[in-house]
Amino acid sequence: MGRDDQVTAQACGKQSSRAVLSPREIAQRITRSRRDFLRDAAHISLGSALMNASPFVYGATARKKRKVIVITFGGGARDQETFAPQGQENIPHLLNELAPQSSFFAQVANHGILGHYVATASLATGVYETLNNFSAVPPEHPTIFEYFRKDLRRPASDAWVVAPSNGFNRIGESDCRGYGDGSGATVVLPKRLLRAATRGTATDYEHLLHDNYETPLYTPQVEGSEFELRQLESILKLSVDDFMAHARTLSSPDELSVFIARRLMKLEAPSLLWITMHDIDIAHSGAFSLYIDGIRRTDRLCAELWAAAQSEPEYAGNTTLLILPDFGRDADEDAGGNGFQHHRTGDPESRTTWMMVLGAGARQGVVYDHPVQSIDLVPSLGAMLGFSPAQSQGKPISELL
């Protein structure tokens, strides 16, 4: 036995039998089923065992008071950095506070284009939209906001969107015949508001204004109706100085979005509030630690927003919160991608994500492992709230009916 062999034996003990694993085999070995890790993680039970009377059966009077908040992550997060065992430390709030209260859908598939604006538009219309991800154009099909307002005859003040960047300024309504033209949601773009408040001067908080991590040098031209600076005072009841003073205390664009959302909840109390977060998408820069920071911040902000809803009289007890990433990110084992950095391969990990539904009418502590699609969101909300998303191509999720 040579010297190195002795070291081997001393260092490692007995030799183990070995087989070379392909990346695909590695993936199979390290991945447990989504159902297993969710059940273990949150000590919640499987939905199939709990099929009973619908908690969403409400009378017409109850519907009038119902509030719905939707939070999407415009920057997908993978299981292994979130709900898988090795990722759970990144989501203490989602896992320990919100998941036990929620109906958890463990397999939400997005079969559309995996770009953040087009995917969010698809979530909002219930149709896989095909618009240019990098253009400021409206969805082709009616949005949930238009269905909601038209069918339920709700005023503009009852549907709002808080979105991360200028590219989302048209997300509030489609250009579909019979809809559009002021019939959708009012869109607040906090970063645009911030830019307007700084009046284009170079500032210390310029870093909040970055528009798109996927194409960091590109900002779409903004056209059409959007939240104007003068509305700071009329709706958010904030002077520019107050707004800027608060903005200076925040570390990220998503914190600013949540701040705006909370102001809207307090002052406008919209029945349908849609918030799209974006910090996680820093993953496109390739820095894993910054991606993780984004996940942890998003986790905290989701809990903060839910806590805010519990403390607001207009929302406490009658609010349903839905949280879902728009899609995932590429698997480490897919040779066509570069792991967490992008969402370009269209592999199962980039197409599959989860959804959490909690609050009014939601069964608590239930995991549903059967596949649903991201375009099922709009028809499900239609069934909950009582509007008819006629052009949606998704199906209502039966467990939410």
Add this chain to the structure above:
Amino acid sequence: MLPRDLQPGQFAAYPPQARQLAVAHLSLLRKLPLSFLPAFLRELSDYDYKFPEERKFIDGQLSTLAALPPQQLDAWFQPFAQLTLSSKLEHMDWVNQPALFLEEESAHLWTTRQQDAFRKAAMDYEARLHAALPAETLPVPRLGIAVIGQGVSSSDAPLFAKLRAHGTYFSQIDPLGGLDQLLQAAAVRAKAHPAPYAHWYVDGGTPAEHSSQLICLSYAELASLRTSLLNYMQKQIERPGMGPEELRSNLARLQPADIGMNPAGDPVLDRFQLKLFTEGSGTQIFSTTFAQWTAREALRRAQPLTLAVRFAPRQRQRPMNELLSPGGSAPELDAAGSLVDADMGAWYHWLNQQRLAGADRSSFVVWFEGHAQALAIGPTLPRGSESHSPMDLSKLVNLALG
């Protein structure tokens, strides 16, 4: 235009060797579907500037396809032929601008929900091709070396978490002279098994002293290239109507001379370096991303026998728009965050190495620079084990190599 209409003169703008290859295989190229051929031409048109392993793969692909009986060739490409493309795509100059065509084709496939079918067709094709190509015999098993955590005095984070299941964790490594020992191990291999572009050293900061027989790329030494490129990108962005697709296409067309690179340089390596910044996302900004992406691309393209990658602290995260603008004050460093980035980078280094021929005999060593923690993977090392035996990094490399 469709592939069946191809004529020799259409390859006139290709570099000499690429042109010769294309014309020599014209009858084959004419039989390939449009949904596939431009992707192949994108590679072939760069033939003169490809690494030897890439050339070998293109040659092997052409000879394999040319030898297939007509029915078998049809069967291989039927999944591609079944994809529906637009007339706009057919009218593009996909011979001379294959990258632009691929941008448009990708958008078309996503929009028409054919991306999944394309993905499956591509994966099946690759599997068939690799099964048909002769098995490679390497002169020496591959060795990957990753050095992470430069500048971190201590860390409570559990390192090498993803790699531990595949190798042995060592907790009593003598850090003294560790980097020298690892680079010396790489140099010894380069001397013993000399071959073009076969032994690499990538540094996310300023390179340490190393053998001239190693191909060395470093973030520090490429600073002027990054600055020139960022200036170019900034000017492009400011052009009216510039969108992300057009920007990407312009970057794809950039030649080393366009950006002021020395014309007397190595044309293969110069183009490789340029593509690191034009095709890599974040490589222009974060040194950790540069090191990870360079390792990934070197393995994918050059397929080195030895690849040592040393990560350095990246700058603290600041706004992208600010970071992408040249000049300004010296950035602060984020050593702790960089350790997390590099730990993930080491995992990707090993994964990418395992995609290459000879994976069953390859070895890998990752070391927390300046510290006693390391992990080694090799043909004779157990998986999921720990060792508390004292040793230096030279011995650890030998252990890994078996």
